[in-house]
Every structure is written in C-alpha cells, then in structure tokens.
Amino acid sequence: LAKTTQPISMDSYEGQEVNITCSHNNIATNDYITWYQQFPSQGPRFIIQGYKTKVTNEVASLFIPADRKSSTLSLPRVSLSDTAVYYCLVPRRGYSTLTFGKGTMLLVSP
Amino acid sequence: NAGVTQTPKFQVLKTGQSMTLQCAQDMNHEYMSWYRQDPGMGLRLIHYSVGAGITDQGEVPNGYNVSRSTTEDFPLRLLSAAPSQTSVYFCASSYGVRGGTGELFFGEGSRLTVL
Numbered sequence: 220l221a222k223t224t225q226p227i228s229m230d231s232y233e234g235q236e237v238n239i240t241c242s243h244n245n246i247a248t249n250d251y252i253t254w255y256q257q258f259p260s261q262g263p264r265f266i267i268q269g270y271k272t273k274v275t276n277e278v279a280s281l282f283i284p285a286d287r288k289s290s291t292l293s294l295p296r297v298s299l300s301d302t303a304v305y306y307c308l309v310p311r312r313g314y315s316t317l318t319f320g321k322g323t324m325l326l327v328s329p
Numbered sequence: 330n331a332g333v334t335q336t337p338k339f340q341v342l343k344t345g346q347s348m349t350l351q352c353a354q355d356m357n358h359e360y361m362s363w364y365r366q367d368p369g370m371g372l373r374l375i376h377y378s379v380g381a382g383i384t385d386q387g388e389v390p391n392g393y394n395v396s397r398s399t400t401e402d403f404p405l406r407l408l409s410a411a412p413s414q415t416s417v418y419f420c421a422s423s424y425g426v427r428g429g430t431g432e433l434f435f436g437e438g439s440r441l442t443v444l
Contacts, residue, residue, distance in 0.1 A: 249427060261438070262419045262435025262437060263419075263435055265432045265434075304371075315377075315385075315425075315426055316360075316374060316385070316387065316426060318374050318387070318388060319371045319372040319374075321370065322371050
C-alpha cells in the first residue's frame with residue numbers, strides 16, 4: 220500500500236507562506252504525486268501534480284526531492300479562504316486506484 | 330461539459346431499503362470511483378472501475394454494489410441500507426491514475442441518511 224503520511228493539522232496567519240509535507244516512501248517509479256484541496260460540503264479539487272523537482276502553477280508550488288519519497292506543497296501568502304483540508308495522493312503500488320489519507324487541516328487566521 | 334454529475338444530492342432511507350446513487354461523466358474518462366466521507370474523516374474508497382465492464386473493490390466495499398456498463402455511468406447500489414452507511418458519497422473520474430493522468434474530477438456529493 221503506497222501509504223502517505225501528512226500532519227493532521229497546521230495553523231497559519233494571513234499573508235504567510237505555508238508548507239505542507241507528505242511522505243510517500245513506497246512510490247512507484249512512474250507515479251506522480253497529486254495534491255487536492257477540500258472545503259466543507261464539497262468534493263476535493265485538484266491543486267497541483269508533479270513527478271520530480273519543482274512544479275508551479277497559479278495557486279501553489281510542489282517541491283519533490285530526488286529520491287521522491289516525500290513532497291512539499293507550498294502555498295504562498297495564504298488567505299482566510301485557504302482554510303481547508305489538503306490531501307496528498309499517490310497511486311497504490313500494484314493497484315490502478317487512488318486512496319485518500321486523512322489529509323492536513325489548514326486553519327488560516329486573521 | 331457538465332463534468333461529473335451525481336444524483337440525488339440528498340436522500341433519506343429507512344434501514345433495509347435499497348437505492349442507487351447515480352454518477353455520470355461526460356469527459357470520456359476511463360477511470361471512475363466512489364468514495365464515502367464521514368465527519369472528521371478523509372475519503373474512503375468503496376469501489377472503482379478502470380473501464381466499461383471492469384470493476385473492483387476498494388477499502389470499504391461491503392454493503393455496496395457497482396456496475397459499469399458504459400464509459401459514462403457508474404451507479405452505486407446500496408443493497409440493504411444500514412445506519413452505518415449514513416455518509417456523504419462522492420463520485421470521481423479521471424483519464425487514469427498513473428503517468429500524470431490522475432487528476433480526479435469530483436461530483437458535488439450525495440448526502441445519505443439511513444434511519
């Protein structure tokens with residue numbers, strides 16, 4: 220089982236940079252790491268996906284070290300609306316499916 | 330494109346009743362899946378399908394049945410509802426789960442209460 224491990228919760232203040240790290244020791248060679256954001260009463264929403272080094276889009280950056288056993292989601296200058304649960308996903312080794320962990324509950328305060 | 334459409338959005342059942350949650354996608358995705366989410370929990374995989382005619386069990390399949398007769402539709406059947414199946418159900422689809430294709434598109438969710 221390509222299990223992922225993330226912190227249960229994190230606190231931040233508006234305007235700060237937030238980094239959430241996920242460990243995925245058993246990631247397969249060809250698999251990508253994907254991060255999702257979920258607000259209450261909504262389905263998760265795709266944030267960013269990467270394979271190695273660094274990926275950046277309009278909302279976040281994803282840093283992946285050379286051994287690919289972990290990844291860090293970076294949210295620049297968070298706002299109150301970034302309060303949500305963030306999930307790191309890696310395909311289960313040997314399976315053609317995606318399972319979620321409990322995610323990281325990010326609380327942004329004024 | 331409508332994306333992933335789930336119906337109904339809300340449903341109340343009595344213990345022992347059966348029902349089907351509908352899920353349809355118009356993106357020609359091969360992969361479809363059903364998750365349930367309970368308060369304070371992450372999403373748990375119930376069943377998934379990698380293409381028409383192919384289904385497989387996820388983490389919590391007991392009490393649920395699925396079929397995939399077309400690429401577009403992936404209904405979830407509750408055979409005999411139990412209070413433990415009270416949850417929010419999400420359907421998701423994607424082109425695949427490997428090789429960078431694994432962006433999952435989610436429906437809005439179906440909130441089910443079993444009395």
